[in-house]
Amino acid sequence: MSSGDKTASTFRKPVKFVSPKTVALYGTLTALTAAITMATFVPFAPTKGYFNIGDSMVFFSALAFGARAGAICGGIGSAAADILLGSGYFAPYTLVAKGSEGLVSGLIAGKKMDRKWITAFGIAAGGACMVATYFFGELLILNVGLGAALLESVGNALQVVVGGTIGALLAHYVRKAYPRLTEQ
Amino acid sequence: MTGFIDLYTEADTFIHRMDPRVKIVAVILLSLVAFLLTNLAYLSILLGLIMLLVYLSRATFSRTMFALKFVLRLMALIIVLWPLFDRSGTPVLASLGPLKITEPAIWRGLTSAVRVGCLATVWYILMFTTSQRDLVRALVKFGLRFDYGLTLAISLRFFPTFLSTIESITDAQRARGMEIEKGNLLKRSRNYVTVLVPAIVSALRTADTLSLALQSRAYGARPDRTYLREIKMRPSDYVALSVIIASLVLPAIARFVFSADI
Numbered sequence: 523m524s525s526g527d528k529t530a531s532t533f534r535k536p537v538k539f540v541s542p543k544t545v546a547l548y549g550t551l552t553a554l555t556a557a558i559t560m561a562t563f564v565p566f567a568p569t570k571g572y573f574n575i576g577d578s579m580v581f582f583s584a585l586a587f588g589a590r591a592g593a594i595c596g597g598i599g600s601a602a603a604d605i606l607l608g609s610g611y612f613a614p615y616t617l618v619a620k621g622s623e624g625l626v627s628g629l630i631a632g633k634k635m636d637r638k639w640i641t642a643f644g645i646a647a648g649g650a651c652m653v654a655t656y657f658f659g660e661l662l663i664l665n666v667g668l669g670a671a672l673l674e675s676v677g678n679a680l681q682v683v684v685g686g687t688i689g690a691l692l693a694h695y696v697r698k699a700y701p702r703l704t705e706q
Numbered sequence: 707m708t709g710f711i712d713l714y715t716e717a718d719t720f721i722h723r724m725d726p727r728v729k730i731v732a733v734i735l736l737s738l739v740a741f742l743l744t745n746l747a748y749l750s751i752l753l754g755l756i757m758l759l760v761y762l763s764r765a766t767f768s769r770t771m772f773a774l775k776f777v778l779r780l781m782a783l784i785i786v787l788w789p790l791f792d793r794s795g796t797p798v799l800a801s802l803g804p805l806k807i808t809e810p811a812i813w814r815g816l817t818s819a820v821r822v823g824c825l826a827t828v829w830y831i832l833m834f835t836t837s838q839r840d841l842v843r844a845l846v847k848f849g850l851r852f853d854y855g856l857t858l859a860i861s862l863r864f865f866p867t868f869l870s871t872i873e874s875i876t877d878a879q880r881a882r883g884m885e886i887e888k889g890n891l892l893k894r895s896r897n898y899v900t901v902l903v904p905a906i907v908s909a910l911r912t913a914d915t916l917s918l919a920l921q922s923r924a925y926g927a928r929p930d931r932t933y934l935r936e937i938k939m940r941p942s943d944y945v946a947l948s949v950i951i952a953s954l955v956l957p958a959i960a961r962f963v964f965s966a967d968i
Contacts, residue, residue, distance in 0.1 A: 549860030669787030
């Protein structure tokens with residue numbers, strides 16, 4: 523694509539649209555986040571009602587494709603899964619919690635999969651954002667009481683540990699199995 | 707697997723025919739009403755009203771029960787746990803060491819449970835009566851950029867596809883002798899890596915093909931795109947909208963202007 527050609531530029535994609543590659547990638551990653559959350563659903567945490575490894579996809583998106591992918595795919599995908607699994611009232615909190623989780627871990631550790639300590643720190647910081655958002659959202663806005671909110675935080679922290687481990691492993695293995703990943 | 711791929715139920719009620727934008731606004735405003743009310747009796751009336759709307763949306767019994775299952779469990783948990791952590795007020799009904807249960811705490815727990823119940827069930831009116839396609843359309847009409855709307859539509863479209871992909875990969879790995887349900891929670895979760903890696907690679911391949919398909923259909927060629935089906939506000943939608951707005955504004959005036967105890 524030459525930049526100076528005027529006749530060609532009328533047919534070219536205007537700059538204001540997101541590229542089709544990004545639209546397709548983000549769309550599928552969001553769907554995959556929701557699907558994995560739903561497929562690995564284990565009824566566990568009392569308030570929200572389930573434990574899942576959907577966090578691993580949030581971390582995977584953030585680590586492999588950067589902060590923007592982590593925030594968008596993690597936030598929207600997890601919120602959609604919440605709605606479909608029957609806890610729709612949690613969707614707004616999930617959007618913020620998982621979105622910030624993906625954003626923060628992507629900002630710190632995005633696309634730096636070779637450095638283990640940065641990856642671990644990014645996952646921990648992102649996970650802390652998620653647990654804190656849920657805790658304060660439940661305590662201050664939903665007002666479920668301190669007991670229920672604390673109980674939920676324990677489940678969330680466990681979810682971060684499990685999801686973070688798997689997410690980091692996924693980023694590593696998928697890059698081995700599908701080397702084109704690094705080109706995107 | 708628990709849950710539904712799509713909560714939408716096909717029917718022809720007045721809620722189904724309503725403009726999706728009005729329904730989205732209604733859900734937000736009714737949630738605000740739930741935060742506005744502090745009296746248990748009025749909150750119960752609101753909960754009853756929401757349940758009536760859920761009933762009028764003609765959702766099947768199994769769907770309604772599925773929706774209520776989590777809500778009822780959460781409400782029960784709040785009612786039980788609230789008095790244990792809230793020790794203020796008199797009279798004290800029972801005490802055991804540092805633990806004491808007071809009467810006002812029980813009422814506060816009950817109020818909070820009913821409020822959470824309202825917030826939780828009001829969603830289902832929207833989800834039961836609006837197709838995913840209409841939801842995305844309404845969001846685009848609200849000013850969500852078209853390309854973001856398309857991303858959302860793609861993800862909703864591929865969600866059931868990936869769900870079945872994950873299931874068949876799980877079956878394939880089981881056939882090779884992997885035991886997913888074995889071990890403790892951490893071990894079991896790590897077993898899922900063998901399922902997730904093929905699933906992600908297959909999803910990324912889909913994304914590649916999809917981007918080619920988008921390009922071949924001249925995605926983003928013209929900024930002034932047109933739509934096959936436009937959503938329009940009908941007179942009945944304006945009536946519904948004004949009723950919903952009144953149901954927020956009237957209690958708000960009663961509380962903040964006349965400082966009534968609601």
